[in-house]
Amino acid sequence: MRATMLGVSALAGVMMLASAAQAEELRLLTWGGYAPDDVVQMFEKETGIDVEVTLSNNEDMISKLRATGGGGFDLAQPSQDRIAGVQMEYGIYKPMDLSKVDAAQFIPSMLAATKTNTTVDGEVYGLPHIWGTSGLVVDTKKAPDVKDYTDLCNDSVAGKVSYRLKRPTLIGFAFAMGMDPFAAYNDEAKYQEILDKVQEKLIACKPNVKTYWEGGDALLNLVRSGEVVAAMAWDTGGWKLNNDNADITFVAPKSGALGWVDTFALPRKTENEAAAYKWINFVMQPEIAAKITASAGNFTASKGADAFAEDKLKAQFQGSFPQEALDNIKWYPPVPAGLETLEGKALDRIKAAQ
Structure with a gap:
């Protein structure tokens, strides 16, 4: 009888261990498309x-992690310019253990830049994952002279232009006007001077604007219909339109496309850090x-x-980004506290101007 009881007890222990193994989970806070079903299934099959x-999105990630003090998720994917300042202010992330990451799987220059931009007190808080740019989406037949952000104000495209009333528009116009807003990030007075000049330009440009777009799908439809022939938008939007109309594509502006990087970052109260590193190393394999x-x-x-990317997307990328355009990308650095308030006021004034 005693032996039988021990057997039952041992069996129960095995079942509990099996249940615990089955219950292992990675809670991922990310953007749409970054964890496709087929990749998730492959990871689950390989790791259990x-x-x-x-x-x-960035604002929602910060809000969720602030509400829990960095809890509720095991891995998050904020943009690299939204980590250092947020960490200094709210302490919602924990440093990366670089010894647990296969660094050889990363593009070296991008890894180095992201590590620099997400370092706080000597500790690295982010690693690069997805990157892209915003610049110009142009119908090259109807708006052949649009080569930079400020060309959206040309008479030749009056009434057929669109962009967002958001910070990328302020930044892009500043570069096209010969200023460097990123170099002024740590000098509020200098940054305000830049904003004032850009604000004046964007108010003068208002008659050219068909609409200030908010949703990407709405913008794509405006360009498809011909109501808008030139816009500020993301590279992927331009390539999507190019699939249907070869005349429309993404154009890297002369003054430089604006580059963003979405990262891997560990919430401070992650409960499965080991799984987070397994996911990072898994998805950074070239074929995955x-x-x-x-x-x-x-x-x-x-x-x-890129060797495994679909041929059409590779061709579109190479068409939009010859080497000089790639080298001229302006990567967003961390945003210092207070700047977004200044930007918000400038955008409000532009919106209200008659």
Whole structure:
């Protein structure tokens, strides 16, 4: 009888261990397209770890993690310019353990830049994953002279232009006007001077604007219909339109496309850090990264992944980004506290101007 009881007890222990193994989970806070179903299934099959995906954006990620003090998720994917300042203010992330990451899988220059931009007190808080740019989406037949942001104010495209009343428009116009807003990030007075000049330009440009777009789909429809012939938008939007109309494509502005990088970052109260590192190393494999590019439409920081990208997307990318345009990308640095308030006031004034 005693032996039988021990057997039952041992069996119960095995069942509990099996249940615990089955319950292992990675809670991922990310953007749409960054964790496609086929990649999640491959990861779950290889590791036995369930993946719970919550879709989000920068503002929502910060809000969710602030509300829990960095809890509720095991891995998040904020943009690299939204990590250092947020960490200094709210302390919602924990440093990356670089010894647990296969650094050889990353494009070296992108890894180095992101590490620099996400370092706080000597600790690295982010690694690069998905990157892309905003610039110009142009119908090259109807608006052949639009080569830079300020060309959206040309008489030749009056009434047929669109852009967002958001910070990328302020930044892009500043560069096109010969100023460097990023170099002024740590000098509020200098930054305000730049904003004042850009504000004046954008108010003067208002008659050219068909509409200030908010949703990407709405903008794409305006360009498809011919109501808008030139716009500020993301590279993927231009390439999507190019699939239907060869005359429309993404154009890297003369003054430089604006580059963003979405990262891997560990919430401070992650409960499955080991699973987070397994996910990072898994999705940075070139063939897996190419599947994410196919889903998200953007390229990744995975070294060699472009070799596995679909031919059409590769051709579109190379057409929009000759080497000099790639070298001229203006990567967003961390945003110092207070600047977004200044930008918000400038945007409000532009919107209200008659």
